Amino acid sequence: MSDSPAVATTSCYCGGVRMELTISENVPIASYCHCDSCRKAHATPMSQCAYVDASKMKILAGEELIKEYRKEGAPLIRAFCTECGSRVYNKHDVVGLGVFPGMFTPKLPESYDAKLHYREMEAVFPLEKLTDGLQRVNDKSEIKR
Numbered sequence: 001m002s003d004s005p006a007v008a009t010t011s012c013y014c015g016g017v018r019m020e021l022t023i024s025e026n027v028p029i030a031s032y033c034h035c036d037s038c039r040k041a042h043a044t045p046m047s048q049c050a051y052v053d054a055s056k057m058k059i060l061a062g063e064e065l066i067k068e069y070r071k072e073g074a075p076l077i078r079a080f081c082t083e084c085g086s087r088v089y090n091k092h093d094v095v096g097l098g099v100f101p102g103m104f105t106p107k108l109p110e111s112y113d114a115k116l117h118y119r120e121m122e123a124v125f126p127l128e129k130l131t132d133g134l135q136r137v138n139d140k141s142e143i144k145r
Contacts, residue, residue, distance in 0.1 A: 008104035009060075012086035017062035019088065021099060024056055027111045029095050029143070032134070034127075035119040037071070041078050042087060045124050047100070049090060050112040054097040057089065094140075116143065 030050035090098030
């Protein structure tokens, strides 16, 4: 049996960018975000992101294909593949590196599951229809850890 840490891998849609994540049980923030910025960046009504220590992620291939973009005044850098447009990670000034759990194989453990709905005030669908029991917050100061 190997003493190597467990890892999960992912790639962008075209396969040009490949990454490896060292799996951790310590995931400080994992949420569904409903903010306007995330909805536009992901073209979805909400996005799922888990923030981890940046040392846990390694780019295996395609680093030259990654473009990072920061909207003026935003605390977040969004990275995507310049070939296919897939989002590959976030970098947040305060909470660290954001990964998208649904992209990884094998499925990431429960520590990466969303624990809250962030920016519920910006939701574009009725959150009362979601019966997941997760905390709903509008400001990071409201997050219960």
